Amino acid sequence: MVPLSWYLMLAAFLFSCGLYGALARRNAIAMLMGIELMLNAANINLVAFWRHGVGPMEDLTGQAFAVLIIGLAAAEAAVGLALIIAVYRERRTIDVDELDLLSG
Amino acid sequence: MQLPLGIEVPIPTFEQFVFIQVALLTAVAGLAVVISRNLFHSALALTLTFFGVAGVYVFLEAEFLAVSQVLVYVGAIAMLIAFAIMLTRSMMYGRTSPLNNQWGKSSLFAFLFFIGLLAFARATPWPAAGEEVVADEALIGALGREFVTTYVIAFEVLGLLLLLALVGAVMLARDR
Numbered sequence: 001m002v003p004l005s006w007y008l009m010l011a012a013f014l015f016s017c018g019l020y021g022a023l024a025r026r027n028a029i030a031m032l033m034g035i036e037l038m039l040n041a042a043n044i045n046l047v048a049f050w051r052h053g054v055g056p057m058e059d060l061t062g063q064a065f066a067v068l069i070i071g072l073a074a075a076e077a078a079v080g081l082a083l084i085i086a087v088y089r090e091r092r093t094i095d096v097d098e099l100d101l102l103s104g
Numbered sequence: 105m106q107l108p109l110g111i112e113v114p115i116p117t118f119e120q121f122v123f124i125q126v127a128l129l130t131a132v133a134g135l136a137v138v139i140s141r142n143l144f145h146s147a148l149a150l151t152l153t154f155f156g157v158a159g160v161y162v163f164l165e166a167e168f169l170a171v172s173q174v175l176v177y178v179g180a181i182a183m184l185i186a187f188a189i190m191l192t193r194s195m196m197y198g199r200t201s202p203l204n205n206q207w208g209k210s211s212l213f214a215f216l217f218f219i220g221l222l223a224f225a226r227a228t229p230w231p232a233a234g235e236e237v238v239a240d241e242a243l244i245g246a247l248g249r250e251f252v253t254t255y256v257i258a259f260e261v262l263g264l265l266l267l268l269a270l271v272g273a274v275m276l277a278r279d280r
Contacts, residue, residue: 002123002163004230010127010160012221014134014153016214021138023210024203029188033137033150036181040157043169051164052231057243060250066169067247068255070176071262075269077181081188082273088192089279097204 007048015041028084028094032077039073123163130156141202143189151182168244 014037021034043066050062088094116124133156136149154177161170251259 001117002120005225005228006120006123006127007160007164008225008230009222010131012218012225013131014157015221016218017131017134017138019217020210020214023214024207025138026202026204027143029185029192030138030143030146030202033146033185036150036177037134037137037153040153040177044157044160047161047164047166047169051166057246060243060247063166063169063247064250064255064258066166067172067251068258068262070169070172071266074176074180075266077184078273079269079276081184082276084188085191085277094192 004048004052007044011041011044011048013041014038014044026095026097028087028096028099029081031096032080032084035080036073036077039069039076043069119163123160126156126159126163130160143202144186147182147185147189150185151178154178154182165243168247 018034018037018039018041021037022031023034025031025034046062046066046069050056050060050066053059053062056062084094087099091099093099130153133149133152137146137153140146140149154173157177158170158173161167161173
């Protein structure tokens with residue numbers, strides 16, 4: 001049996017990678033990839049806590065939550081990438097440092 | 105098992121050994137996503153990470169989630185990202201750094217965050233695994249029943265959200 005803390009450590013590492021990617025990359029698609037990593041890390045935690053919680057056969061909340069998050073991530077990726085393509089069409093760049101129309 | 109510095113390491117069981125392999129693959133691929141300079145390599149590493157996370161779900165005896173992970177993430181999201189990379193043809197290969205000017209602060213913050221989470225995960229006395237899951241169709245059937253009874257509102261709202269998001273995505277990305 002794999003202990004719960006191992007899953008948590010893997011999820012923590014993936015989340016930190018995603019956080020770094022979302023904060024430090026200049027390309028908008030790379031930022032989106034970082035966000036996907038963070039969503040996956042959160043999902044690992046949810047399912048791990050479901051498996052190690054009380055009565056995983058009776059209470060399926062953790063798994064149901066994870067399924068909903070997967071669906072949400074699909075919607076998020078579709079809208080995000082559509083926005084990126086629209087911005088690219090308008091400005092010919094997706095470097096988030098150059099997209100400063102709204103900065104004062 | 106005795107390590108050179110006198111550190112006592114418990115011998116992993118076979119399941120733990122395989123989990124370590126999968127977790128290492130996932131972690132290395134996840135790191136490659138954020139440090140690779142070539143955006144397309146990042147996308148490929150992201151696909152590998154999605155596969156690794158699906159493997160982790162198999163270890164957690166959530167087979168339905170593992171299959172959904174491969175279907176949705178590898179089949180749809182990785183494809184979308186690959187197409188977006190090809191459509192935008194980002195001119196960032198090698199010429200300039202793929203990182204913005206706050207990468208130092210970001211890496212420090214992410215590293216400290218990781219250390220904090222790690223300390224938390226190790227220090228908290230988590231309960232041992234609960235009862236054995238009878239890993240067969242019964243669990244998937246129960247999950248399906250939950251979605252049309254307890255979580256029916258969340259399920260319907262998610263369906264509506266997905267529909268609206270996809271219609272909106274088409275509207276946004278369409279050539280005017």
